[in-house]
Amino acid sequence: MRFTLCQTVKIVDMNDEIIHEVLFEHGEVELPVPSIGASVINHPLGLRQFEVVYDKRAGQTKRSKIIDIEIDLLGDGTTVRVFLEPVTLIVGQHDVGMFE
Numbered sequence: 001m002r003f004t005l006c007q008t009v010k011i012v013d014m015n016d017e018i019i020h021e022v023l024f025e026h027g028e029v030e031l032p033v034p035s036i037g038a039s040v041i042n043h044p045l046g047l048r049q050f051e052v053v054y055d056k057r058a059g060q061t062k063r064s065k066i067i068d069i070e071i072d073l074l075g076d077g078t079t080v081r082v083f084l085e086p087v088t089l090i091v092g093q094h095d096v097g098m099f100e
Contacts (some may be wrong), residue, residue, distance in 0.1 A: 001080065004028050007064065008086040009045060009052050019091065024052045026084075034082055038066045047089050 005026035011019045026042060044062040046055030064084040072079040 004081045007084040010088045
């Protein structure tokens with residue numbers, strides 16, 4: 001079954017005031033049925049000029065837990081989104097620059 005992996009990202013300034021909140025889509029994956037509490041391993045997230053991107057600079061990995069599974073039966077086709085635990089990125093501390 002195909003799932004879309006999503007993660008809420010809160011972008012804050014140094015005073016912990018919210019600048020922006022986005023839903024980052026990690027992409028579609030083919031998985032057996034996931035369960036809440038299972039872990040997903042991926043690259044950590046960072047910022048490039050207020051855009052959420054993968055931070056691949058140090059070759060590190062980030063483990064995130066699945067907190068919700070949403071099945072939308074109202075659209076043209078059944079859409080299943082798997083939500084990972086939210087993450088907060090601080091402008092100035094999580095900037096990845098122009099690194100690819």
